[in-house]
Amino acid sequence: MTDPTSPHSTPTAAPSDRSTIKRSAHHASYDRAAIDAILDAALVAHVGIVDGGQPFVLPCAFARCGDELLLHGSVASRLFRNAAATRNICVTVTLLDGMIVARSTFESSMRYRSVVVVGDARLITDHEEKRAALEALSEHLIPGRSVETRPMLDVEIRQTSVVALSLAEAAAKIGDGFSDDPDDDVALPIWAGVVPLEQHWGEPMAAPNLVDGVDVPASVEALRLR
């Protein structure tokens, strides 16, 4: 997959050495519009921390809010205690778009879009900033939902940790197109192509204890139209 005509094949400058993509650098982009588009399309991030020399990677709901990523979890979680203490984290977001099927297993790969962000986590301690961040998280996951739910309680805000990570050191990597088979392989009568991987929201299922007469809300209907 080395298409020199691809728009992301001309990398912009990396903001730091630790955020520079070394492998398949022609797939790299440091362009904020490209980075934001990937982040805004994803629901889950994988957050990497180091605890006593041991790396841990944990899945986490997230949202982009302006120039920062927001992550939330229990105040008691290892992830958030660690992020607050050591601060140095890595957040990776990956969207899988399909399988690139080549004439050889060597050239076979995947269509994907990923973003890697490194930096120092900032624990949000201000109560109102935390409330706004939690609303942004809810709005990222289900736009329009936060005005349908009952209002957040102060005790809920206190029980939640929210961490912000600057997008200053972010890099995107995109695998697209078709396989880059050598000419000898292209001449073979072996199929090559792409099998797209598609994702969509299914039919909403009401909770068994839902009170009578409550319809599927606008936010959930809108989610299914995305």
Added chain:
Amino acid sequence: MTDPTSPHSTPTAAPSDRSTIKRSAHHASYDRAAIDAILDAALVAHVGIVDGGQPFVLPCAFARCGDELLLHGSVASRLFRNAAATRNICVTVTLLDGMIVARSTFESSMRYRSVVVVGDARLITDHEEKRAALEALSEHLIPGRSVETRPMLDVEIRQTSVVALSLAEAAAKIGDGFSDDPDDDVALPIWAGVVPLEQHWGEPMAAPNLVDGVDVPASVEALRLR
């Protein structure tokens, strides 16, 4: 989400302290059948390494082969150079199954299945073991494909690094069911339920340079029926 009748709500014993799930431990499972089912349904893992104190998380195709995870990449990649040198890695696999919509944002969450594996990576150096591992990787991604492609070349095997990670220290975590709203919230006329997230393979697209008369192969057809 604290359903005491759920089959994974009775955790088996964790194999080590670093693989013990601390948060929402009632969602944890150390059962190999549960772990294997998640791993075998996923295509991408997020691999965490530490490089000079900095955590890095990178997406990576993987396969489970018996009691090990297999990961492959370029011999030149930071991930594989690091895994071979420091050995200590974390591999996390997450399947997102839907959104759990509660009456409050606080109780809203996701349906997911995840596995976290920690341990020392083992670089596979034996040429024939590497060939078998690369075939297992190909078969995990597209079952049946490895007999349709042209045979792997020795030079391709030499250019690829394959790392194995034992499943001895693995833990699964599953979020399912509906939201666990307190009684006061359940009484509110606010919708709660689940919106499933579904994934399927789309229509195969032939490569633009495919020679005439080559049909979509059996492996790709079978993928779409899964």
